Amino acid sequence: MPETNALLRILDANLDRAREGLRIIEEWCRFGLNDEDYTAQLKHLRQTIARWHTPDIRAARDTPGDLGTGLTHTQESVRHSLGDVLQVNLARTQEALRVLEEYGKLYSQEMAAACKQMRYQLYTLDSQLMGDFLTAMDVGTRRMEQLARSRTYLVTSPVPDLLGVVESALKGGIAIVQYREKSADDHTRLKTAQQIRALCHQYGALFIVNDRVDIAAAAEADGVHLGQQDLPMAAARKILGSRKIVGRSTTNPQELQRALDEGADYIGVGPVHETPTKPGKSAAGNDYVRYAAAHATMPWFTIGGLNADNLGPTLAAGATRVAVVRALMEASDPSAIARSLVEQTQQ
Incomplete structure (x- = not known):
């Protein structure tokens, strides 16, 4: 039959x-x-x-009749x-x-x-x-191996219970946390960075600092994430050393190529949707996701207005990793949302 x-x-x-x-x-x-x-x-x-x-x-x-062999x-x-x-x-x-x-x-x-x-x-x-x-492995290789395995990435935004939200997301399986803070004084930034780093390492996650190479170095973070207008990658590596992770935001194929040329350890790809996190930045959409899937040779994370409910089309475009901000920072149950993101990116 x-x-x-x-x-x-x-x-x-x-x-x-x-x-x-x-x-x-x-x-x-x-x-x-x-x-x-x-x-x-x-x-x-x-x-x-x-x-x-x-x-x-x-x-x-029936190997000749198996449609899957051509996919x-x-x-x-x-x-x-x-x-x-x-x-x-x-x-x-x-x-x-x-x-x-x-x-x-x-x-x-x-x-x-x-x-x-x-x-x-x-x-x-x-x-x-x-x-x-x-x-x-040595610590530097271990970081890179962990980065390669990571599929989910939380970028923080200021909320009343920042540490509580971060810990809840980590309990849900988030693999990387980036501390992003634009307005606090440096003393507060350093203290908070040290606290988040301790939480990340408690749950086996990587800890990255946004923009500030000095804070990343002082807090003993696993690395730094640089925007297009931040320090050149070579300068960041000179400060942090060769065993730290350096990532770069990209929004188009030209920026992706520059990130490849400068040896970024990973890149952000987006914003997929317009987002208040990047006011005035037009959406790159899933077309850029498809381009990254075909051309990026380092780990890359889609970002920009993504959440557990709208991630499907982006995954279908070739994404395997996702970075989110509001989807977790404003969630009533960050652990549950994190678990959903982990499940979707592992399918």
């Missing part, structure tokens, strides 16, 4: 996907980390999945770091196991239950492996 054949093809594709993803991770644990425990765990998971890959499932395979995305052709390779394949395997769990219920309850348990095991292994991977 057509439905049965389609089910078997779905199982076949995702059994292959899970096995391939696990093998990529296993190879690094074996040859890169020389870690016997991780290698054994991953090999066991891979062999367990292989036992479910039976001849009747394989027989349903690709620009992000699939680029890996920014070794950590990115590991994280992408951990996520890929988890997704495949989820598919096997759901469709497996129509094929074998035992298979569905086994895939569910393996998915939970992989969640734990994900946290342990990536934590150990980052710990093994």
